[in-house]
Amino acid sequence: MTSPAHPPEPATGAATPVPRTPDPAPVPGAPPAGGPLMIARQRLHPLSPVLKSVRTLIIVIAAVSWRGLQNLGTKNYALAVLGLLVLVLLYSAVAWRFTGYEVIGRELRIHEGVLFRRTRAVPLERLQSIEVVQPVLARLAGLAELRLDVAGAAKSEAPLAFLPLAEATALRGRLLALTARTPAAVPASAETAGEPAAEQPDEPDLHRVDDNDVVVSQFLTPPVMFTPLAVLYIVGQLMLNSDFGIFAIASMATAVAGTIGAPVMRILNFWNFRLGRTDDGRLRIRHGLLETRSQLVAPQRIQSLTVTWPLLWRGKGWLRVTLAVAGQNSAVNADGQRSRAETDRLLPVATLETARALVPLAVPGIDIGALPLSPVPARAAWLAPLRHRVLAAGLTDAGFAAVDGLTTRQLTVVPYARIQSVRVVQGPWQRRLDLATVYVDVAGATPAAAVHRTIAEAFGWAGELTERARAARQEV
Structure with a gap:
């Protein structure tokens, strides 16, 4: 028996007062009752200008390099660096005064700018992933x-740098929750309070990459293998050429450091690489030695997956697995500089057995060791x-798969729900041989x-x- 929609009229017909429930006390910073969800405007941490100034100064010194020191002299060079530091610090402090963020409804608004004020509105539905990054100096403090990867964006949307770690982690959890839930489904107590909600405890890691494998894999690259020849050239010039000055040696040493810089950066980036899964099914990826990174990626946001077998890795049976998430490939840091860290790895180095066990977490239903591919x-x-024996492709139950590459072999898998268009x-020369190429386009990644x-x-x-992509999108 169900209750009536309205209370029955009194039998006597007299007006009976209905007790009224008192309105709840307003929450500071919360919207009116029935209004949109809201996080009141917040500023970044007061140390943000200092950290940004130091990082910018390091970039400026690297740009000036040895040639600037040779032209200016030690004293003038030090004065120029000090003056730049003061100017950058003042500018960063003024910029911090006008920088902040707020959440209104299902929209994140980021305010920034000094001479020209800007407000960026980021619809939460477009968020692909959010990364919590701790550079070395930020970790000490x-x-x-917080870096936001947004579908269709050429770079991260105004990275929020810097926030206390607990606040950044809690804000990430709240924003990711809003991307997958309707406003009515989000508890008001958790979304309208002025302070960020605490993040739920993480599940145990599913896999940890051996750091020794990371080091060996990065040294098994052509740039590193040819580096000894460059070092021998520098030593030979120093011994045979008396006019070979200190600045020439420094310049060549810088070039050698730049050659091996990429592998070394990857080692530091992929150090202590851990892969886990949250209660709601998101992938949790953590890694980094000096600069630590923590990323949550929802499987439905993954556009494609690539398995790569480098030539020098095949002797050890190694491969790497890369994820394509829209808006992630062109991430920039808080200084507006393009990030050198590679944040698209599901597995930086692994065996085939490990990859077969973990790839289904990202693309369910895919077994990379048993794909029905035709030559x-x-x-x-x-x-x-040379490549025709390697080329293969096929349609699996979960997505489209294709293999290419002679020296560096690549397997690309695209879930049907992520297909944007199909081209033939x-x-x-293909017309003469009655051949054609099928391209499967996805958002923000190579077809x-x-x-x-x-x-x-x-x-x-x-x-x-086309039919399978339409059916998969309807199911989603």
């Missing part, structure tokens, strides 16, 4: 930077005489390609991919 026809050897392209397929197969796959 207990601070962190290209024999006549494709006229267009790809035929070049002049997957089934190269040199027969005409009938190419158009058949294009039609089937």
